[in-house]
Amino acid sequence: MAWTPFTRRHHDRSRMRYASDLTDREWSLIDPFMPRQPRLGRRRKTSLRAVMDAIFYLLQSGCQWALLPHDFPPKSTVYHYFKRFCRDGTWRRIHDALYCRTRQLEGREEQPSFAIIDSQSVKTGPDGACRKFFRLTLC
Template sequence: MGETERNGSDLSDLEWHRIGPLLPEQKQVGRLREVDLREVLNAIFYRADNGIKWRNLPKDFPPWQTVYGYFRLWVRRGVWEAVNQALVGQVRLSEGREAEPSLTIIDSQSVKLGEKGGPKLGSMAIKR
C-alpha cells in the first residue's frame, strides 16, 4: 500500500509484509472482502496503544464493528498466536539463534506451589 503512517501504531511496510501473509485468505464463497486488512490491523494496534474502547476508534479507520469482528474472529482461529510465534521466530533468527527454543525452564517457585497442596490434601482426605 505504501501509505504514510497516520499514527505511531500504524504498521510500516516491512511490518505489513511480515504480518499480512499470516492472516487468513479471502473466503472462496460469499461476499468479497471490502475492507483493507492492513487498516483493520492499524485500528487494532491503535486501540491497544491508546487504551480506548472499540466504539471510540477514530473515523478514519474502518467501522469499529468491522474491526472488532475481525479481532474476535482472529482470536477464535488462533491467528494472533500464529502471528506472535512467527514474529518471535523471526526475532530469534535475526539474533543468530534457532527459530524455536531448544530448552524450557520451569522456575522452582511454580514447582513448589504445585507440590505443596497435593500431599496435604491427600492425607487430609484419609484422616476424615
C-alpha cells in the same frame, strides 16, 4: 540498537496517521497470515491492513472500542476481525512466526532448548494469604 541515519529512516513514523500504524515492511511480515478473499459469496470491502492498524491503535492507546477514530473501519468490523483472529489462531500463528524469525536474527535456534521456571510466594489480600507467582524464561 544504534541510531544511524539509516535506522532513523527505517523506523521513521512521522508521515503516518498514527504512530501505531504498520509500516510496509511490518505489513509484509503479517500479510501472509491474513485470511484470503473468499471465493464464494460477497467480496470483502474492508482492508485488512486498516483493520490491523485499528487493532494496534486500540492496543497502544488503550482507548475503548467505542472511541475508535472514524478514519478506521467501523468498530463492529474491527471487533469482528479481532475476535475471529483470536478464535481461528491467527494471532498465535503471527506470534510464533515472528518469535522464530527474531530468534534466527539473533543467531539462535528457532525453538528454545530449555526453560527456567521461577516461583515466588507473595502475601496478598487482607488476611495475608500466600499466593505463588510463576515466571517462565525460555532460553
